[in-house]
Amino acid sequence: MPGGEVLDVFDRVDVPDGLADHLRTVALIDHHVHGVFDQPVDRAGFEQSINEGSNDPIPDFMTQFDSPLGLSIRRWCAPLLGLEAFADADTYWKRRAELSPAELAELLLPAAGIERWVVDTGFKGDLITTPQRLTELSGRPSSSILRLERLAEELLEDGTAAQDFPAAFRARLAAAVDDPDTVGTKTIAAYRTGFDIDWSRPPDELVVQHARELAARGSLRLDSPVLIAFGVHEAAERGLPIQVHVGFGDRDLDLHRTDPLLLLPLLRTMAPVPVLLLHCYPFHRQAGYLAQAFDHVNFDVGLGINYLGVRSTGLVAEAMETAPFAKQLFSSDAFGPPELHVLGSVLWRRAMGIELGGWIRHGDCTVADAIRIVDLIGVHNATRVYGL
């Protein structure tokens, strides 16, 4: 737990006791997370793994430690590795390099105070741990999320004929519904097409045609709007929650074409299964609005919390504007270094304490109200949405 011997998430900030005690100890559901690195990384690889936007090595003229996330790593993770808080970057790296991936995970993951990981396994699965291994390392159970685009690609890679593709896709979704480990799906339309596509449900003939065209290509990277819309509507028809990558991500996406407002044509017409808008920065106010406007829309500001570091307090505050408290979830979107798994939790707890603590202190809500908000966003909404 973040409130253990090593970390006090409210060190040097004044948060009302009842709320602080709760935020130090409440076990969270991380509703969108990936595995930790399975193999050692060198320093260049580590620095690259703490830059979300770029796909290149960090240039020579700088270090990625000189960033809000870098400061947070030195502040919060150094003590977990036995160093002083704010150990410098070289000292941090020297100590970190002495530890195996498993040792790092076992030192860091418990400090996240997570009750359950809901794991997206669809990205670079060869670099990171499986949900099973994440559970072994953390001692906490995992559930899985099925990536819709990856599922389609796998079917075609495995030789499914285009004309059989719709039925095969549906069969795999039906199996996912029956699989207790799979609690939802995810679309990365943001990376493949942007959101300004025709979101209407395509007829099977059109799906077959697009599957055929995709299969005929050398590389099976699904970027057909028809196949993406097909996947989303099929998942919705089967009652599966759908996570949607929104906003902040690497530069492969056109960030302005991932404004969640561009999803309006989909949100208005789809079967109303829970939709989880992920990340959303810098469109989190738009996401909060959609969460007020549509019963089935929920959102988080994960990923941004880690990358904003100390500034995540402002982001967490802006995320509590127009959305009802029953429509926001906690996530880290950590991928790779277990520093990200622990910081996602520590920074969120701290930000919630600072923001809600201010509300209490100024008479805008009670301690009980604040605890209720923490529990909704941190635990209960995920339980409801995924039926955990």
Added chain:
Amino acid sequence: MPGGEVLDVFDRVDVPDGLADHLRTVALIDHHVHGVFDQPVDRAGFEQSINEGSNDPIPDFMTQFDSPLGLSIRRWCAPLLGLEAFADADTYWKRRAELSPAELAELLLPAAGIERWVVDTGFKGDLITTPQRLTELSGRPSSSILRLERLAEELLEDGTAAQDFPAAFRARLAAAVDDPDTVGTKTIAAYRTGFDIDWSRPPDELVVQHARELAARGSLRLDSPVLIAFGVHEAAERGLPIQVHVGFGDRDLDLHRTDPLLLLPLLRTMAPVPVLLLHCYPFHRQAGYLAQAFDHVNFDVGLGINYLGVRSTGLVAEAMETAPFAKQLFSSDAFGPPELHVLGSVLWRRAMGIELGGWIRHGDCTVADAIRIVDLIGVHNATRVYGL
């Protein structure tokens, strides 16, 4: 007045005395507001009426009280109904249900401390009080705003021939100019077409043609860009101020197509009557920019203030960035429950006190400057714009 026996808007926040005293007592012009409910509502109806974005009943898994607005109702309105601050939702509802619509209005409206209501009567007029009735219930005078799209629909509903439509519309605007109760007009282009339309002034032949097409339809819901541009330019030619719904509203609108920057082609070419950009969240920074860039452009952050509750302090602060203080107005955009009429005022007073109080305390302005800013935004700008 909000500073009366029951409410102290600066309870538990530290605002310099001169400013606090002024903000507790200054009588505001609410330049964009609707009536209060004329008939009792049940709890489901009440909860729905405190969700702006959705048009559906609040789903079973949640209560709309679990929102920033819900917290503010429990904080500020409960004492006005004789309850403890932060009475829980059930207790609040139980007490509220004992009171008739008129009793609720008479208990709540005075706490808004409004000098004059400028009332938009164009939406669901059958559910809410007329301006006359609002005046009776509150003891404060009202002025009216004429909705341009509704005016056009009424003319056609009443059998005006399409070829007579331009002249009839102009005659009604001329009558509005002469009517001392009507102080401005409003367009809801945001709901009917979005702002990305051709805003050039259409020739009468084209207007007649579009009026004919509209009249030929079963339902007279004006959604022709030509008729909308016609209405706006005609109002401007007659010197009538024009309110424009911008941003935050229910999900019938495409929020990204109500970015006020999309109005640039209109703002650059129209007769320069006062334009009032209403609400604007989450595009309030863009609205503030337009208010700096164009002499005739003004804006408010009403509606958002209510829905952001405690977080409205940040919104009010962001609204004082690039716009001159002579170009912003106060409004509640309250519709239905009189809780919204009082909160629009209480939350704005409180936010202005917190933000401007910080400016004073840190030496960024004097108490006299802060009071001048309050008076411009709260009273004088509306007086000037509408010629009150």
Added chain:
Amino acid sequence: MPGGEVLDVFDRVDVPDGLADHLRTVALIDHHVHGVFDQPVDRAGFEQSINEGSNDPIPDFMTQFDSPLGLSIRRWCAPLLGLEAFADADTYWKRRAELSPAELAELLLPAAGIERWVVDTGFKGDLITTPQRLTELSGRPSSSILRLERLAEELLEDGTAAQDFPAAFRARLAAAVDDPDTVGTKTIAAYRTGFDIDWSRPPDELVVQHARELAARGSLRLDSPVLIAFGVHEAAERGLPIQVHVGFGDRDLDLHRTDPLLLLPLLRTMAPVPVLLLHCYPFHRQAGYLAQAFDHVNFDVGLGINYLGVRSTGLVAEAMETAPFAKQLFSSDAFGPPELHVLGSVLWRRAMGIELGGWIRHGDCTVADAIRIVDLIGVHNATRVYGL
């Protein structure tokens, strides 16, 4: 220096000593600035020069002193002219009118504490001082920025034949590379086309054709996307840094078409010379994201800092979210009144002290970290980017 006898930038705010001392004295590189007025202005001219968005005289019903920038002028510049802080607008103007442009510059410029001015000479050069004169008045050296659109216009105005245009343009860029005073280039595509153009590198034949069409017009205002893309790619090929006007500016530009995300097609394909996204408000979060995503992208929030006045603290804070600290620069974008040159610096120092001081106080970074961030943004990044 801002920390001299007259100004204490941390008057009435509590900033940790080590950081405060550093921010009071560090000499900054103002990497994007213009000259000061060379001739006296009357009050109408002065008020117009402190409104960025409009191109018209300030209307009679208001004074531009009633704005965040106006408050900051009265707060910080009045004492530099020998008045009390917060002298009223008339008193301020009376005193200011007693001083010649040179006297004003010599009183105000030193308080900016600038080590070097990097001067954009491309706009209304007849109204303002040259870099040489700015250096005389301030006692600090200047470097120059070459405007790409102005260079093209000059070549054609000087009678360069269209078919010789590409080579002549390249020759001038080569000369700029060799000129130690010229440290970079600038594009104002924002004002001429918006960013939603074809950014691919045009072949010379197409460039010649567009040069021919432009030369054939009476007015040589370059607004061809082809010529703009040509200029940018040619500058990049020669290794020249490229400043890009982004966001906030006067109403001649379509603000929504200057969202820096619309530059993605350029940023992904150009030769990776340093790109400097200037101003960026209200798209500064988007700019910060691009600075994380691309090694060669840097940004500032100049101009906005002046116009937001006291509220610039929030802007400076939001500018330290996703961008590495090695990718942001300080600038004032001052043009005309030397008040803008000093405020750009004073408000930035103050905002950095308030924001980073909070980080230190709450244990989010050390004093040494904060000083390092100040030095990177205020000095070192400019040194690196421009090779000063």
